[in-house]
Amino acid sequence: MPFLALARHRSFRRAADEIGCTPSAISHALKSLEERLDLRLFNRTTRSVALTEAGERLLARIRPAFRDIDDALDDLSSLRGVSVGRLRLNAAQTSAKIVLLPVVARFLAAYPGITVEIVADNALVDMVSEGFDAGVRFGEVVAQDMIAVPIGPRQRSAIVAIPDFFERHAKPSHPEQLKDLPCIGLRFGSGRLYGWEFSRGGVELSVEVEGPLVVGDQDMMVEAALLGVGLAYAFEEQVGVHIAAGRLVRVLEDWCPYYGGFYLYYPSRRQMPGALRAFVDFVKAAQAAA
Numbered sequence: 001m002p003f004l005a006l007a008r009h010r011s012f013r014r015a016a017d018e019i020g021c022t023p024s025a026i027s028h029a030l031k032s033l034e035e036r037l038d039l040r041l042f043n044r045t046t047r048s049v050a051l052t053e054a055g056e057r058l059l060a061r062i063r064p065a066f067r068d069i070d071d072a073l074d075d076l077s078s079l080r081g082v083s084v085g086r087l088r089l090n091a092a093q094t095s096a097k098i099v100l101l102p103v104v105a106r107f108l109a110a111y112p113g114i115t116v117e118i119v120a121d122n123a124l125v126d127m128v129s130e131g132f133d134a135g136v137r138f139g140e141v142v143a144q145d146m147i148a149v150p151i152g153p154r155q156r157s158a159i160v161a162i163p164d165f166f167e168r169h170a171k172p173s174h175p176e177q178l179k180d181l182p183c184i185g186l187r188f189g190s191g192r193l194y195g196w197e198f199s200r201g202g203v204e205l206s207v208e209v210e211g212p213l214v215v216g217d218q219d220m221m222v223e224a225a226l227l228g229v230g231l232a233y234a235f236e237e238q239v240g241v242h243i244a245a246g247r248l249v250r251v252l253e254d255w256c257p258y259y260g261g262f263y264l265y266y267p268s269r270r271q272m273p274g275a276l277r278a279f280v281d282f283v284k285a286a287q288a289a290a
Helices: 002-009 012-019 023-037 053-080 093-110 175-180 218-226 236-244 274-289
Strands: 042-044 049-051 085-091 114-120 134-138 146-151 157-161 184-186 196-200 203-207 213-215 232-235 249-251 262-267
Touching: 002 012, 002 023, 002 053, 012 023, 049 053, 085 093, 085 274, 093 114, 093 134, 093 146, 093 218, 093 236, 093 262, 093 274, 114 274, 134 274, 146 274, 157 218, 157 236, 175 196, 175 203, 184 218, 184 232, 213 218, 218 232, 218 236, 232 236, 236 249, 262 274
Parallel strands: 085 114, 085 134, 184 213
Antiparallel strands: 042 049, 134 262, 146 262, 157 232, 157 249, 196 203
């Protein structure tokens, strides 16, 4: 439906690409719908497309109905013994790269009839209203009304800097000493500055670090550390190669235990789409075999 495609992409060109028509055809269909309803559904300028209040209300009412239709059509594929369909998955940028993408790559090889779209976004989103089938986040940030299953291996943090850094600064032996060292900050999309978390022997700490640079992505934090800006707080998997090659030096390792890691989460629905069911079963099987 042109309205749903335009509401999802907020772009006539991208909506047309999804449906397989021209932007002018999308515009004509939208104009006809607005004239029939005698309401403006989108505010359009040369630079942007945004839903009006009427458009938001219409989207909220019809999106679940169209999703149920898509789910019903996908489920018919089970009669042919083939899983087909489309999945939209949301994850933070780092987890999308180190956890979700490897699983999806293996899943696509096993289910060639399914297509997957991964949207990497560090901000928490309303999965249902944004049209996502599932997401990947840490267990503690998953809403209680969601179903969650573990995905990927256990995770562990690593505090790193280049070797030259420790020729100018003493290596910290306790997390509180980080307050006296130049550290690279990480700010979430919500605006909150991340407090570096540590745990040892039942003692848990959150340290508010300071330094010359604040970034909004952990990959950029690692790159900044490699450039000598300061200490970085990263996932072990992100920096393991650099540590092995001697490009980065790790400190406070005894304060960085393993923890549960990431979860695939999705809303409880009366009828789970066939593609999502196949993906959830695939993730569960992979975790059981790990």
